[in-house]
Amino acid sequence: MVSQKTIEIVKATAPILKEKGEEITRRMYQLTFAERPDYKRGFENTWMQHLDGGGQAHKLSAAVYAYATHIDRLDELATAVNRIAHRHVETRILPEQYPLIGEKLLQAMKDVLQDAATDEVIAAWAEAYEALSNIFIQTEKAIYEQEDQALTERLAKTNAV
Ligand code: HEM
Structure with a gap:
């Protein structure tokens, strides 16, 4: 769970993210692919087409x-998180x-938001990103385990292992 201070700062950044969010994520992918072309x-x-x-x-x-707008009531995002996690598993993230x-998301926020990306804002988003990534990692772990289980059962039926 993130701190109350982080919740407040992250929520306060919602309007600027609404305005500049796509510019930030475009920059994030640009920075990511420059360092790790294999992440494409x-x-x-998307990028392939x-x-x-x-x-x-x-x-x-x-x-x-x-x-940003639901950070204090994440249960409302469960369906979306689940859908995205399935897509991540399909693409083997x-x-x-x-x-x-x-790291690149925070750098992109600094590049695009400039003075509005204060140290406080960046520290809050670092904490918030880590919390969100843990949610995805746990959700995806459970999906991978279900897939492994199903595969084990299929292989057992064919006596392959
Ligand atoms: C907290 C971090 C992340 C968030 C919020 C996020 C969000 C999303 C969203 C909204 C989608 C679209 C799902 C859909 O089409 O229904 C997606 C797809 C995807 N994400 Fe993430 N993602 C995150 C982390 C990552 C990471 C670490 C990677 C690794 C490179 C990644 C790679 C992908 C890929 C490959 C797709 C599928 C794109 C396609 O359909 O062409 N994501 N993600």
Whole structure:
């Protein structure tokens, strides 16, 4: 759980994220892919088909905005989190990929928001991102385990192992 102070700061950034969110997430992907071109794998519906990333930057910015406005009532985001987690599992996203995305998201906030990205805002978003990534990592772990279980049962039926 994040601190009360973080909740307040993150909620206060919602209006600016509504306005500049897509610019921030576009910048985030630009910074990420410059360092890790291999992270483009999995984006077959987006960067692989549309040169500008199609709707992915918009989808991510909408998710970040929804998180900012619901950070104190995350249960309302459960359906969306579940859908995104399934998409992440389909594209084989792993826990170790989350920190880089977080680092580049914060850097993108600094680049786009400039003076509005105070140290306090960045520290609050660092805490908030970590909390959100833990939710995704746990949800995705459970989906991977279900898939592993189903695979084990299928293999057992064929006596393959
Ligand atoms: C807290 C962090 C994250 C959030 C909020 C987030 C959010 C999203 C959202 C909203 C979608 C669209 C789902 C849909 O189409 O229904 C998505 C898809 C995706 N995300 Fe994430 N994501 C996060 C972390 C990551 C990380 C660490 C990676 C690793 C590189 C990643 C890679 C992808 C990929 C490959 C897709 C599928 C894109 C496609 O359909 O072409 N995401 N994510």
